[in-house]
Amino acid sequence: MNKKLRYIAMTFVSIILVCCYMVRISYVNKDNAKAEVEYVSDSKSVQAGNLKIEVAEQKLYDVAEYVKEYPEIRDLYTYKGSYYEKFDGGNDVLRSYKKIFFIVLKVTNTGDKTEEIPYFEYKLYVDKNYAFDFLPTEVEYINKASGIGVKSQCSYKVKLVYQISDRVFDKDIYKNMQNMDNSIMVSGYPVMKNIKLSHTEYVKADDDAKLIYEDLVKNDTEEVSLPDTKENTILKQDEPYVKNGIKVYAESCEIYRKKFSGYKELGEDVDGEPFNKACIGKDDKIIWSDRYGNKKADFSIVVVNFTFVNDTKSDRSIYFYPMLHNYIGKMTTEFYFMSMDKNVKYKKYSSIYTVGAGSEVNVKSIFYLAENHNDKDKSYRYYIGDDSKKLYISLADADSENYNLEKGQAAGGIFMRVR
Incomplete structure (x- = not known):
């Protein structure tokens, strides 16, 4: 008898919940007319x-x-x-x-x-x-x-x-x-x-x-003896990232916190846009301000120099869109600029680069970020820390909730240490 009463009670409660849900939907949508289609x-x-x-x-x-x-x-x-x-x-x-x-x-x-x-x-x-x-x-x-x-x-x-x-x-x-x-x-x-x-x-x-x-x-039937870098990998500083026969080395990582004059040597980026000179003030000082001229945060520029090496006998292409991560793994990039030498073939807006057979080319990735939005919270995603802290770039998507670079957990992604 008790089981039967519990069943009746559960059924009654379920009906009440369904009714409440329907009333809620009606309440939420009562002021919104149904879309007309013409x-x-x-x-x-x-x-x-x-x-x-x-x-x-x-x-x-x-x-x-x-x-x-x-x-x-x-x-x-x-x-x-x-x-x-x-x-x-x-x-x-x-x-x-x-x-x-x-x-x-x-x-x-x-x-x-x-x-x-x-x-x-x-x-x-x-x-x-x-x-x-x-x-x-x-x-x-x-x-x-x-x-x-x-x-x-x-x-x-x-x-x-x-x-x-x-x-x-x-x-x-x-x-x-x-x-x-x-x-x-x-x-x-x-x-x-x-x-x-x-x-x-x-x-x-x-x-x-x-x-x-x-x-x-x-797209070319030549066999590539060099295997691609597997997902769920964290590469050391001297380890290359390999994709489609192209080896990518992170040659250097430079951080500019006060001044940056290197922009003068840069051409257009891969999307055909010039370097954002709005973040460079008088005497090449790095600044960041809103449209009213109010300073928003201390701005840092990170420059990572890459070398792409193609040892195969044919031209090869690679999809390359690196994102910067700080030492705890937080993605730091706020703005991004890509520059490369004249021997790299690429299409605007694609992040696909072609390297000639038996050649190597230089690619420069520039990440600029408002670093000190919150000095008290060192886990803030734009915080890159002092020169002793590690920096990484990501080259394949990871499970954003489960990767932890401090603990060596790539969570399906591909990361390359650059500092």
């Missing part, structure tokens, strides 16, 4: 704030034909040495991207001030129910910019690229994708405005394009 023909424009948006071009490419037509993005469709190696399945993931939805939007600023185009928010919907975001790196490549503004009463054509994998759809939908109920969302809550894509041209790959693409995906 669909507009691709022959018309959409007004989103001060931006008038219209579809100027819509194509569905076989990926091989797309790569052939836009050679400037080919480095992104190479497996070895690229960010695709991070994915489980490797080049199988890359090969699954068999189609590319290519959309050009003409954006006109009807306001009286320069407006930023929020193209990162524009989603592609295939067959109405499948939502896709684009790969930011590729869109930056194809537009030759990472942020796009349009002046008052001016227009700009922004190119959007969406990789479409054959693993997502039924075969019938994938085969006839250009004729599905497709649209692009150019405005979000409270009114989601979608422009229909009813006149999409399908561009099929020819044999030449297929050969180019297959060669890119294979």
Whole structure:
């Protein structure tokens, strides 16, 4: 009898909890109207704030034909040495991207001030129910910019690229994708405005394009006898990081706390931007202030000099995006600058570098950080300590909650000691 009463009581309490949860949801959302969804023909424009948006071009490419037509993005469709190696399945993931939805939007600023185009928010919907975001790196490549503004009463054509994998759809939908109920969302809550894509041209790959693409995906069949550095590794100062046949050595680590004149020798960084001279004051003094000129913190600059060595018989590429960590493992980087000698081939916005066969090149990573936000808390993430303290760079993602460099725990990441 007692068991039956307990069961009834538990059931009653469960019902009460469910009811409370439903009331809570209703309470939270009662003042928020349900989003409206509007669909507009691709022959018309959409007004989103001060931006008038219209579809100027819509194509569905076989990926091989797309790569052939836009050679400037080919480095992104190479497996070895690229960010695709991070994915489980490797080049199988890359090969699954068999189609590319290519959309050009003409954006006109009807306001009286320069407006930023929020193209990162524009989603592609295939067959109405499948939502896709684009790969930011590729869109930056194809537009030759990472942020796009349009002046008052001016227009700009922004190119959007969406990789479409054959693993997502039924075969019938994938085969006839250009004729599905497709649209692009150019405005979000409270009114989601979608422009229909009813006149999409399908561009099929020819044999030449297929050969180019297959060669890119294979990216050199030469066997590399030197194994890659494994994940879950903490390298010593004199140990190289190895990836795709390229050895990376940390030659030196310099810390500047008062003055830094080395910026005068630097060209543009890998994203085409000059060194941030706002942190250098009179007589090369290192400073940091807000836009009103108020000093915010003591600013330090850390310069790590690397040498990339390629002993193989062919040009090789490496994805290299180091982040600085202090002696307890906290990530310290607030701002970052990358400079390299003229023999390094690279693409802007990609962090992919190519080193010629049998050669070595120099790469300089500059990390600048506001070090003393909180002098009392020496565990603060920007604190790098005195010259006796260790510094590391990370070259592969670690479990952020479980890695501890003081205890020698890499938690799946790859770290290189640089000081």
